[in-house]
Amino acid sequence: MTRTVCPPQSAPAVRVRGLNKNFGARRVLADLDIDIRPGEFVALLGTSGCGKSTLLRILCGLDTQFEGEVAVPSRRGVAFQAPRLMPWKRVWENVVLGLSPPGSLADAASVLAEVMLEHRAAAWPRELSGGEAQRAALARALVRQPDILFLDEPFAALDALLRLKAQQLVARVWERHGFSVLLVTHDVEEALLLADRIVLMCDGAVACQMDVTLARPRDVSGPGFGAMRRTLLAWLGVSGDV
Amino acid sequence: MNTLLFRQGGMQIIVPRPQGRSGLPRPVRRLLGPVLLLAVWEGAALAGWVSPDTLPAPHSLFTTCRELAAGGELAHALEASLARVSIGVVTGLACGVGLGLLSSLTALGEDLIDGVVHMARTLPWVGLIPLLIIWLGIEEASKDALIALAVFFPVYINLVSGVRQVDPGLIEAGRTLGLSRLGVVRHVLLPGAMPNLLTGLRYALGSAWLALVFAEQVNSLNGLGYLINHAREIYRTDIIVVCLFIYAFLGLAADFSIRFLESRLLAWNGAFATS
Numbered sequence A: 001m002t003r004t005v006c007p008p009q010s011a012p013a014v015r016v017r018g019l020n021k022n023f024g025a026r027r028v029l030a031d032l033d034i035d036i037r038p039g040e041f042v043a044l045l046g047t048s049g050c051g052k053s054t055l056l057r058i059l060c061g062l063d064t065q066f067e068g069e070v071a072v073p074s075r076r077g078v079a080f081q082a083p084r085l086m087p088w089k090r091v092w093e094n095v096v097l098g099l100s101p102p103g104s105l106a107d108a109a110s111v112l113a114e115v116m117l118e119h120r121a122a123a124w125p126r127e128l129s130g131g132e133a134q135r136a137a138l139a140r141a142l143v144r145q146p147d148i149l150f151l152d153e154p155f156a157a158l159d160a161l162l163r164l165k166a167q168q169l170v171a172r173v174w175e176r177h178g179f180s181v182l183l184v185t186h187d188v189e190e191a192l193l194l195a196d197r198i199v200l201m202c203d204g205a206v207a208c209q210m211d212v213t214l215a216r217p218r219d220v221s222g223p224g225f226g227a228m229r230r231t232l233l234a235w236l237g238v239s240g241d242v
Numbered sequence B: 001m002n003t004l005l006f007r008q009g010g011m012q013i014i015v016p017r018p019q020g021r022s023g024l025p026r027p028v029r030r031l032l033g034p035v036l037l038l039a040v041w042e043g044a045a046l047a048g049w050v051s052p053d054t055l056p057a058p059h060s061l062f063t064t065c066r067e068l069a070a071g072g073e074l075a076h077a078l079e080a081s082l083a084r085v086s087i088g089v090v091t092g093l094a095c096g097v098g099l100g101l102l103s104s105l106t107a108l109g110e111d112l113i114d115g116v117v118h119m120a121r122t123l124p125w126v127g128l129i130p131l132l133i134i135w136l137g138i139e140e141a142s143k144d145a146l147i148a149l150a151v152f153f154p155v156y157i158n159l160v161s162g163v164r165q166v167d168p169g170l171i172e173a174g175r176t177l178g179l180s181r182l183g184v185v186r187h188v189l190l191p192g193a194m195p196n197l198l199t200g201l202r203y204a205l206g207s208a209w210l211a212l213v214f215a216e217q218v219n220s221l222n223g224l225g226y227l228i229n230h231a232r233e234i235y236r237t238d239i240i241v242v243c244l245f246i247y248a249f250l251g252l253a254a255d256f257s258i259r260f261l262e263s264r265l266l267a268w269n270g271a272f273a274t275s
Helices: A052-060 A091-096 A105-114 A130-142 A160-177 A188-194 A225-235 B002-007 B026-046 B058-070 B073-105 B107-121 B125-136 B140-165 B168-176 B181-217 B224-233 B237-265
Strands: A014-023 A026-036 A041-045 A067-071 A076-079 A148-152 A180-185 A197-202 A205-211
Touching (some): A014 A052, A041 A052, A130 A160, B073 B181, B073 B224, B168 B181
Antiparallel strands (some): A014 A026, A197 A205
16 A cells, blocks of 8 residues: 655655654654645654654744754644633634734634634633634634644544544645645544545654545545555554454 | 332432522621621720720721811821832832743843842841831831832742743744744733732732831831821820721722732633623
């Protein structure tokens, strides 16, 4: 199932070469190379502790203690596992926080409408449900018109139904806006539902990759889904049977 | 049959309690305590159990209060005392916030300031009165400085601990949103530390009144403290008690103003929401 990725036609949106990172004596990222093409949806899959969150923090610019070559777009949107909304700012103020020139309520409203949260623009974050808060965080990432969206397990804290809705929402905004996405997840089905390409990380390096050629919109019961799922689980060292 | 069922862990009937207690509304009930206390006090005075020289009756306090107000002494004393508190609080607050920010935002500031402040904090500030008088003179400056000192420590300590308690995840989020260092301070650290800062300010205002009382006991020529000292010399217990009540009301007013600030500045925090 492993295929070599097509050579990029244009300059990659993300280009990482020979990335190394140590926490004390422990090597977290080991000579990691990765490219993400403009508009490509990449899912980064791996067991916990494989270094995927560390890689994401470096790509977001939050961690600059590393060695190697890293190039990312300057317009980036980030959504974390926790919504991380400022509790002292109303939802719309959270959305436009950090924009320059400063964003208005109207700017926030249009992007909040996109995540179906327009009616909550004036609410305090504490008044939002978990799913609403996560959507507000997504709106905050989208308002920056990013060239790449970094998503760090953004659906992990949601219940199964909300997660499905949130995944559909991300697929929809990605198709509409055409930015690249790097989704860090440990959910095999989520990766298969959303990604063009799945990159499996192991011990701080890319272990293998898979192009997901399934037609969109995708369905866990669709043809080919089960086979890809079994392959991925085997790579992760798990048999798919319960 | 019924008894048998219960022995086996059978049914229990839960009877609904009638909602809402009949009778007086809560604010009225809360007023009852103080009113009752005043009544006992007045009764004891009228019955002659307490000499007016020891503790004057409440009704005579109103008369004293009217006399003082009519003579202009009360307004004059209040003006002097409020001016001292205002100058001291503003100075102490400015120093506390300024040094607190320096200490919590820069590593150098923390190393230079924090240790010194925590050492100085162990000094009881009342003990500094003689030194302040030698340094700043017996006039207003030493009194203002004492109040400023009493305000500085709670403001500084609460602000610093508030900034340190801000969720690092929010600081990271702010950075990924493109906030500058100053932007992180303005939009993340300061609002995050605001609940602590207001707690510090509330405590500081309490200390400020205390410092005012101490400062005014020493060679004041005006102010509430002067009024008290003068009353002691002419043996007017009623004036002393009236002044004590005024101190208490001023403290209460300060507390209400902090509550008002909290309801405005901390509306985002459910605990302080007014609606």
